[in-house]
Amino acid sequence: MAVRDFMTRKVIYISPETTIAHAADLMRAQDIHRLPVIENDQLVGLVTEGTIAEASPSKATSLSIYEMNYLLNKTKVKDVMIKDVITVSQFASLEDAVYLMFKHKVGILPVMDSGGMSGVITDRDVFKAFLHISGYGEDGVRIRCQVKDEAGRLSKILAIISEQGYNIAHTVQIETSPGMVIIEIQIEGQVDKDLLHEKLEEAEVEVESILPTVAKRI
Template sequence: MKVKNRMLGNPITVELDTSVTEASTLMKEHNIRRLPVLDKGKVIGIITLSDLNQAAPSSATTLSTHELNYLLAKTKIKDIIPKKQKVITISPEKYIETAAKLMRENKISGLPVIDDNGKLVGLVTETDIFDAFIDILGVKRDHTRIDFYVSDRPGAMAEITGLVAQKGKSITNTVLYFDNKKNMYRMVLRIEELNCDDVIDALKDRGYEVESVIIHQEEL
């Protein structure tokens, strides 16, 4: 799955001369927490809800409501945008796992999506990534999750998928990762049925160590 399949297209943006009041209003109206900042059509940063909150006067201020509103209206994005902010962007053709890795490495929650012409075409956030992985894993559908260990040997995956097929069942998805503690691969197998006793028994008969079985059923 690529970034272009999950990003928010045509994101709301602000300019350097946009006031803090205007930016705050945009966030509230569109229920968003970040705004790409443009300068002559180029993304030069991102302003978050946290940035706007920090720009607001303390609750202990003696200023009147009128004075507060006037102050925020006079304060521009260029006055509060982090001076040395490093803008991390991503291409719409990159895969979502690349976006997730970039966010994790740079400790950020959103990435402007820039096409080959340098144009801002979208915004992908941590929420978009979470939703994508939930869909990829198929956890919203009724299924049985079987966790078991697999030794590193040729043909293991073919044997497992063949075994499930022999039982007349469909695999929703599989996840395989190395477990350092066990020094073996751990496989998460999701099957699109709630009764998978025959598959579990077959796995055990073939020598696989089944660690856990979870039946997931969406509430009606």
């Protein structure tokens, strides 16, 4: 999985000369929380709801509403933006992007290659990627089973399912404890749950559940 497969390509951005009042209005209108700052086709910074809040007068200030509005309309993005921006390549793995977000405690990474920005990858993009990978929102059946963490165990389970003529859409494996793993398999369409349960148990696979899933718009 590469960043380019999940990144947002249509990016809303602002210039360093934009006022923080306008930047805040734009965020509200577009329902976004961060804006890349571009100058001469180059990324020069990032402004977020947090940086705007820090630059805005406190509620405890003695300034009048007119003075506060004047200040917000006078202060430029370049005065409050984050200049040391963490970026990622579109060719990097999605896991690399998630690691960078986690390590640096950020919710957005501009996607940069050869000096140009081709998009952004955000925490919402990562959430959507997780739902896609897990098969959430797709019509079918999900099998959850627990097995020993042994070489070839997953291939045997998939072979049993395939032998019944079912199409496997997604597979997720989770280590729960040393020597044991949970395997979740999304199957397209409907299945004979009782027969499939029997076949898996015969192969010493502990089946926790076989449940239908309903198509949902993500």
